Amino acid sequence: MTITDPQPPTPPTARQRRASRIADAASGGWGLMLFKVVVLGLILALGLYAALVLARTGQWVVAVIVMAVAALAVWIYFGRGKLPAKYLMPGLVFLFVFQVFAAVYTGYVAFTNYGTGHNSDKQSAVNSLMLSAQERVPDSPAYDLTVVERLGELSFLVTAPDGTVSVGGVERPLEEVDGAQMDGDKAVGLEGYNSLGFAQIVADQQRIADMTVPLSDDPNDGALRTPDGSSAYVYTSALVYDEDASTMTDTRSGVVYSDIGTGAFTASDGTELKPGWKINVGFDNFTRAFTEESIRGPFISVLIWTFVFAFLSVFTCFALGLFLAIVFNDPRMKSKKYYRVIMILPYAFPGFLSALVWAGMMNQEFGFINVVLFGGADIPWLTNEWLAKFSIILVNLWLGFPYMFLICTGALQSIPDDVQEAARVDGASAWQIFRSIKLPLLFVAVAPLLISSFAFNFNNFSLIYMLTGGGPRDVTAGVNVGATDILITMVYKVAFVGSSSDYGLASAFSIIIFILVATISVIAFRRTKALEDLN
Amino acid sequence: MSTAPVTAPDTAAIVSSSGVRGEAPETRRPFRKYFRETGWRHLVGIAATVFALFPLLYVLSASLNPGGTLLTANSLFSDVSGESYLQLFQNPRHPYGAWFMNTLVIGLITSVFTVLLGALAAYSFSRMRFTGRRFSLTALLVVQMFPQMLAMVAIFLIMVTISDIFPAIGLNTQIGLIMVYLGGALGANTYLMYGFFNTVPASIDEAAKIDGAGHARIFFTIILRLVAPILAVVGLLSFIGTSSEFVLASVILIDPHKQTLAVGLYKFVADEFSKNWSVFAAGAVLAAILPVALFLALQKYIVGGLTAGSVK
Numbered sequence: 033m034t035i036t037d038p039q040p041p042t043p044p045t046a047r048q049r050r051a052s053r054i055a056d057a058a059s060g061g062w063g064l065m066l067f068k069v070v071v072l073g074l075i076l077a078l079g080l081y082a083a084l085v086l087a088r089t090g091q092w093v094v095a096v097i098v099m100a101v102a103a104l105a106v107w108i109y110f111g112r113g114k115l116p117a118k119y120l121m122p123g124l125v126f127l128f129v130f131q132v133f134a135a136v137y138t139g140y141v142a143f144t145n146y147g148t149g150h151n152s153d154k155q156s157a158v159n160s161l162m163l164s165a166q167e168r169v170p171d172s173p174a175y176d177l178t179v180v181e182r183l184g185e186l187s188f189l190v191t192a193p194d195g196t197v198s199v200g201g202v203e204r205p206l207e208e209v210d211g212a213q214m215d216g217d218k219a220v221g222l223e224g225y226n227s228l229g230f231a232q233i234v235a236d237q238q239r240i241a242d243m244t245v246p247l248s249d250d251p252n253d254g255a256l257r258t259p260d261g262s263s264a265y266v267y268t269s270a271l272v273y274d275e276d277a278s279t280m281t282d283t284r285s286g287v288v289y290s291d292i293g294t295g296a297f298t299a300s301d302g303t304e305l306k307p308g309w310k311i312n313v314g315f316d317n318f319t320r321a322f323t324e325e326s327i328r329g330p331f332i333s334v335l336i337w338t339f340v341f342a343f344l345s346v347f348t349c350f351a352l353g354l355f356l357a358i359v360f361n362d363p364r365m366k367s368k369k370y371y372r373v374i375m376i377l378p379y380a381f382p383g384f385l386s387a388l389v390w391a392g393m394m395n396q397e398f399g400f401i402n403v404v405l406f407g408g409a410d411i412p413w414l415t416n417e418w419l420a421k422f423s424i425i426l427v428n429l430w431l432g433f434p435y436m437f438l439i440c441t442g443a444l445q446s447i448p449d450d451v452q453e454a455a456r457v458d459g460a461s462a463w464q465i466f467r468s469i470k471l472p473l474l475f476v477a478v479a480p481l482l483i484s485s486f487a488f489n490f491n492n493f494s495l496i497y498m499l500t501g502g503g504p505r506d507v508t509a510g511v512n513v514g515a516t517d518i519l520i521t522m523v524y525k526v527a528f529v530g531s532s533s534d535y536g537l538a539s540a541f542s543i544i545i546f547i548l549v550a551t552i553s554v555i556a557f558r559r560t561k562a563l564e565d566l567n
Numbered sequence: 568m569s570t571a572p573v574t575a576p577d578t579a580a581i582v583s584s585s586g587v588r589g590e591a592p593e594t595r596r597p598f599r600k601y602f603r604e605t606g607w608r609h610l611v612g613i614a615a616t617v618f619a620l621f622p623l624l625y626v627l628s629a630s631l632n633p634g635g636t637l638l639t640a641n642s643l644f645s646d647v648s649g650e651s652y653l654q655l656f657q658n659p660r661h662p663y664g665a666w667f668m669n670t671l672v673i674g675l676i677t678s679v680f681t682v683l684l685g686a687l688a689a690y691s692f693s694r695m696r697f698t699g700r701r702f703s704l705t706a707l708l709v710v711q712m713f714p715q716m717l718a719m720v721a722i723f724l725i726m727v728t729i730s731d732i733f734p735a736i737g738l739n740t741q742i743g744l745i746m747v748y749l750g751g752a753l754g755a756n757t758y759l760m761y762g763f764f765n766t767v768p769a770s771i772d773e774a775a776k777i778d779g780a781g782h783a784r785i786f787f788t789i790i791l792r793l794v795a796p797i798l799a800v801v802g803l804l805s806f807i808g809t810s811s812e813f814v815l816a817s818v819i820l821i822d823p824h825k826q827t828l829a830v831g832l833y834k835f836v837a838d839e840f841s842k843n844w845s846v847f848a849a850g851a852v853l854a855a856i857l858p859v860a861l862f863l864a865l866q867k868y869i870v871g872g873l874t875a876g877s878v879k
Contacts, residue, residue, distance in 0.1 A: 064783065085732055115782060116700070119691035123684035123753045130750020131710055134718035134725060141721060356615055359608045366605075371612045373863065378619050380862030382811040384829050385851045388836050389626045392844060398637040400625055430618065491716055494813050498833060520716065527720045528818060535720050542717045550712045 142539035157309040162269035180225035317540035326510025353436025379434035387498035417515040635845030651849035666831035678805040689760035763797035
């Protein structure tokens with residue numbers, strides 16, 4: 033595709049520019065201005081709110097970006113000129129966040145071990161490990177406790193047995209405070225906080241019972257928990273974290289788990305403590321896809337099937353579509369209109385539904401095809417590896433031939449008659465005319481569509497996933513794949529189906545798909561352009 | 568080759584191709600000649616019709632089969648009742664009504680904003696000359712090569728992060744899903760619209776400008792009306808595309824009451840495959856009516872739009 037300018041760009045003269053400025057000013061009445069102020073005010077307020085929330089959770093970079101975008105919007109829409117930006121900005125904001133950033137982020141995730149068991153940073157992994165192994169220290173003294181709340185966040189206001197008063201929350205270790213309101217020896221209130229009454233404690237029972245407030249920055253010191261909302265006890269973890277050596281020691285068994293750079297504390301015998309944390313693993317996910325025995329085998333066969341499927345889908349649909357287009361292109365044939373309407377129907381029927389309906393018809397035991405068409409035969413349409421592949425091609429033919437039929441009809445009708453007539457005068461037969469004149473001309477017109485159809489089928493998720501679910505499953509594979517899975521369904525399954533997810537590996541597959549489709553598209557479009565130049 | 572397929576060829580074509588008749592072997596019997604030249608085409612047409620229609624007839628018949636399983640659905644139109652359609656709306660575990668409304672709402676909002684965002688961008692590309700214009704147009708083409716579906720993992724993780732901070736627009740919210748869909752609003756649509764905007768003469772804008780209209784007024788009151796056909800096509804394609812989108816919807820929407828038809832009906836089939844087959848079929852028929860009707864009503868425009876680039 034080339035980008036053509038409809039009109040040659042002529043720079044406006046000073047007069048024109050002044051005229052358009054005056055026109056702009058004249059046309060925007062106060063109503064429009066008010067609308068602009070209100071909308072931009074809302075955007076700015078939302079941006080400010082978002083930035084504040086982000087800043088509180090420590091996401092400074094994102095907070096700054098959000099504020100910058102909001103400020104940019106105000107600057108663009110209140111300023112003079114910058115017209116293109118005014119029209120482009122709304123779409124671009126979404127494009128940048130959910131397409132460009134998502135693409136870049138896919139690349140980033142592909143280089144990490146992100147997934148089940150590796151979904152946070154090391155500090156959170158340490159905290160959650162220690163939390164999961166927490167036990168109450170036997171005979172530890174009770175701390176007097178008042179649960180307090182500020183801005184919807186709960187904190188513990190505790191009076192230690194030695195009388196010091198401190199306040200702290202989840203992920204906010206205890207800090208000594210002065211000037212608390214005392215009731216006898218117990219601190220019951222603090223400036224800036226609301227103390228929770230009994231009813232509120234009951235209402236928030238679960239949340240309060242789940243709270244663990246660290247005693248200090250060192251997780252080994254333990255944390256406070258409360259069973260009743262009025263006194264707290266020290267809990268320490270059976271796991272001891274040594275920050276300098278970066279090891280976890282299980283005090284119950286004495287096993288030492290150390291950080292050996294795999295994103296999880298690992299014992300000398302190879303057992304890992306889960307959860308681990310997210311680390312960069314470089315090209316590991318890519319090398320795993322191509323070298324690790326249990327992944328390479330399925331991956332290669334999925335890759336080959338993806339190509340075969342995409343090619344056969346385009347080929348079969350195009351062949352049938354073209355054949356029907358030629359058959360129906362006869363001017364003497366009557367009621368073509370009705371045939372055409374009927375032939376649009378499979379295309380108009382939502383694709384995911386067709387796949388589900390066909391899955392029902394192809395059911396081995398109860399399906400229409402086996403029971404009625406084949407008189408009670410027991411043909412495993414969707415559960416035999418090769419028949420399942422055949423079924424997918426057949427259903428895709430049903431789904432896709434109308435599209436090819438429509439575009440081929442269009443292309444055939446746009447071939448000028450005089451070319452054919454000239455050939456006929458020269459004595460060419462109907463077949464020769466078709467072979468040497470119509471087909472090449474047709475190809476020039478539909479080649480780009482065939483390429484985009486190939487690219488589409490390369491990622492034809494719903495057909496595969498709804499019809500066979502990728503099955504029959506390959507039980508020997510190290511990843512959850514089956515005989516009819518294509519790359520995109522494999523990505524989905526690796527990331528979202530089953531008990532464990534491997535986002536890193538799935539993203540690596542995504543990147544591989546992107547590289548393949550992009551390469552093929554670029555090469556093919558170059559070729560077709562050459563084809564176009566020839567004619 | 569835009570809208571040609573559905574319009575009958577004009578008489579000129581009939582006259583010019585009459586030469587083919589001369590090449591056919593001379594036969595005296597009119598029927599054999601008719602069959603040779605045209606009749607067999609009807610046979611092919613009937614075969615194609617059967618192939619195209621029978622799954623659709625099957626699902627329609629299954630939906631009318633009262634209390635049917637996959638097996639009983641096989642006897643076509645043996646028993647006709649609307650029972651399955653009633654059952655569809657009565658099972659609290661499969662809130663079909665909610666799915667239907669969700670699909671409608673998400674599809675409509677997405678397509679309206681897709682059209683709006685795309686039209687704004689296409690207008691600026693078509694009517695304004697600015698530095699970086701060519702670059703942005705090419706960049707849009709390149710960005711399109713990485714379809715959103717490929718980025719499903721990243722989009723899921725982004726939504727998880729968002730819901731930690733702003734639960735109202737994060738995971739398991741329909742606003743979040745709509746925002747994700749709008750990320751793809753500029754992609755292919757901008758090109759479709761850009762081409763169409765270019766066919767509207769610039770002299771119209773200039774005349775309006777001389778009359779004192781500002782750019783906003785020109786865009787909203789003049790241009791948008793002139794390009795209405797392409798807006799309809801893009802809106803429709805976006806609606807149909809969004810309402811049958813599965814991957815992102817299934818990843819982002821978790822709560823059954825928030826899901827769309829694509830996700831819900833898939834779960835329905837996966838859960839109780841052959842037991843409630845006619846209920847599923849009823850759901851499928853209802854879900855398909857709107858897109859099919861839209862397709863048939865606007866086939867002329869859609870075919871034109873399809874041949875200009877997008878595929879199913």
